[in-house]
Amino acid sequence: MATVNIAGKDVEVDEEGYLTNLADWNEDVAAYLAQEEKVEMTESHWEVVNFLREYYNEYQIAPAIRVLTKAIAKKLGPDKGNNKYLYELFPYGPAKQACKIAGLPKPTGCI
Structure with a gap:
């Protein structure tokens, strides 16, 4: 396992950069992971990240893309629950x- 220092705290990540301990996640960690992923976080990004964290807390699984789009469409509306918007x-x-930015495990079925 690798360790990265984020805002003065050592955080363990796996070989793909996913957090190994979900409790290490906070907004500083998310911002760091987003920067590593070359994603500039906006309110829309945070909306999806926060949705994913709520989903994970409820179901204890990181959703694959098909499940994610359906769940977002149901909660946030069809304008946001589609592949084009999310991509x-x-x-x-x-x-x-x-999911990586949200501090969640890699979704099952993702390569």
Whole structure:
């Protein structure tokens, strides 16, 4: 496991950069991970990240892209619950990239 220093705190990440301890997550960690992913966080990005964290707390699983789009459409509306919108925010894979920034495990089924 690798360790990165974020805002003066050592945080363990796996070989792909996902947090190994979900309790290490906070907004500083998210900002660091977003910078590593070359994502400039906006209110829309935070909305998806916070949605993912709520989803994970409820279901104890990081959703794959199909589940993610359906769940976001149900909660935030069809304008936001579609692949085009989510890929504009997270171009390297909305489920994979957004889950990493949210401090969640890599979704099952993501390569």
